[in-house]
Amino acid sequence: MHRRKTKKVFFADVAVGGDSPISIQSMTNTKTTDVKNTVKQIHKLEKAGCELIRVAIPDIESAKKIKDIKEKISIPLIADIHFDYRLALKAIESGVDGLRLNPGNIGSKERVEKVVKKAKSANIPIRVGVNSGSIEKRLLKKYGHPTAEAMVESALNQIKILEDNNFEDIIISLKSTDIWMTIKAYKLMAKKRDYPFHIGITEAGTPKKGVVKSAVGIGSLLTLGLGDTLRVSLTGDPIKEVETSWHILESLDIRQKGIKIISCPTCGRTNIDLTTLVEKVEKKLEGIELPITVAVMGCEVNGPGEAKEADIGIAGGRKQGIIFKKGKKIKTVKEKNLLDALMTEIDKIRSDFNENV
Numbered sequence: 001m002h003r004r005k006t007k008k009v010f011f012a013d014v015a016v017g018g019d020s021p022i023s024i025q026s027m028t029n030t031k032t033t034d035v036k037n038t039v040k041q042i043h044k045l046e047k048a049g050c051e052l053i054r055v056a057i058p059d060i061e062s063a064k065k066i067k068d069i070k071e072k073i074s075i076p077l078i079a080d081i082h083f084d085y086r087l088a089l090k091a092i093e094s095g096v097d098g099l100r101l102n103p104g105n106i107g108s109k110e111r112v113e114k115v116v117k118k119a120k121s122a123n124i125p126i127r128v129g130v131n132s133g134s135i136e137k138r139l140l141k142k143y144g145h146p147t148a149e150a151m152v153e154s155a156l157n158q159i160k161i162l163e164d165n166n167f168e169d170i171i172i173s174l175k176s177t178d179i180w181m182t183i184k185a186y187k188l189m190a191k192k193r194d195y196p197f198h199i200g201i202t203e204a205g206t207p208k209k210g211v212v213k214s215a216v217g218i219g220s221l222l223t224l225g226l227g228d229t230l231r232v233s234l235t236g237d238p239i240k241e242v243e244t245s246w247h248i249l250e251s252l253d254i255r256q257k258g259i260k261i262i263s264c265p266t267c268g269r270t271n272i273d274l275t276t277l278v279e280k281v282e283k284k285l286e287g288i289e290l291p292i293t294v295a296v297m298g299c300e301v302n303g304p305g306e307a308k309e310a311d312i313g314i315a316g317g318r319k320q321g322i323i324f325k326k327g328k329k330i331k332t333v334k335e336k337n338l339l340d341a342l343m344t345e346i347d348k349i350r351s352d353f354n355e356n357v
């Protein structure tokens with residue numbers, strides 16, 4: 001993968017674009033005025049690996065609460081603004097780390113200039129967000145219906161408003177619920193500007209189908225080298241968004257959080273309860289920050305044979321299994337003792353790793 005070269009912008013101390021890691025975002029679904037529960041949710045998201053968090057700002061009271069929220073969290077806070085430019089001004093006054101807005105829907109050019117001027121003085125970036133469902137009527141009439149070309153033209157019009165005010169700390173998002181339209185829009189925009197891209201598939205749905213849709217769309221963009229920060233948009237608990245984001249990045253070997261687990265789908269050769277074993281291994285390894293790959297395989301064919309690159313793993317046998325490291329057998333263990341034996345070896349690796357850090 002050859003990642004697209006972009007400018008680098010900062011949300012507080014988190015860099016987006018340039019050579020910085022592709023960052024993971026989410027958005028709270030609590031009322032922003034409910035500081036206690038908003039902070040509680042952000043803490044859970046931080047623990048899951050969220051690196052940038054966005055909150056809805058539908059009114060002035062929500063904008064005022066940004067200050068209280070920021071005092072209790074560790075990751076940068078972004079305000080999601082629509083329609084009322086005064087909400088953006090108040091959010092900046094309250095110390096927000098970035099804005100997500102559509103310059104085309106917050107009023108006159110003079111109002112946009114006020115927001116841009118204040119954002120520039122506060123040294124915070126603005127994400128220009130265009131969704132296929134929010135394209136201006138003028139462009140819908142021109143193109144007949146939402147298209148990638150309409151999304152790009154809309155975004156460029158809005159970006160020009162910022163650029164005319166000498167503002168270039170810009171991030172661009174061009175999201176549709178249609179994967180093909182989304183990909184085409186980002187590819188077109190990549191030829192027009194070198195600002196960082198916030199990528200995602202908007203309104204992807206519930207986790208049952210939305211995880212797959214997001215993985216296909218976001219994964220496709222990443223393989224094209226497009227994307228500097230991402231959000232998986234799912235209906236429900238935003239924790240699932242963050243977990244899915246990490247899984248997407250890990251599957252492409254772009255980033256890794258914790259231990260990577262691989263396991264076989266099982267077949268008629270499997271003679272141990274592999275499904276239960278994998279679930280137990282996954283639970284035991286949850287939260288352990290160690291850059292290794294652990295394989296849990298159902299038989300000696302799918303063990304060392306197909307998981308040679310794993311640092312350590314299990315290959316099932318008949319009511320027993322072997323523990324292997326880098327494809328080489330180190331011991332044979334009864335099925336009931338496989339989990340403990342694996343954890344013992346992982347603890348050794350963990351100890352050696354911590355000594356060498």
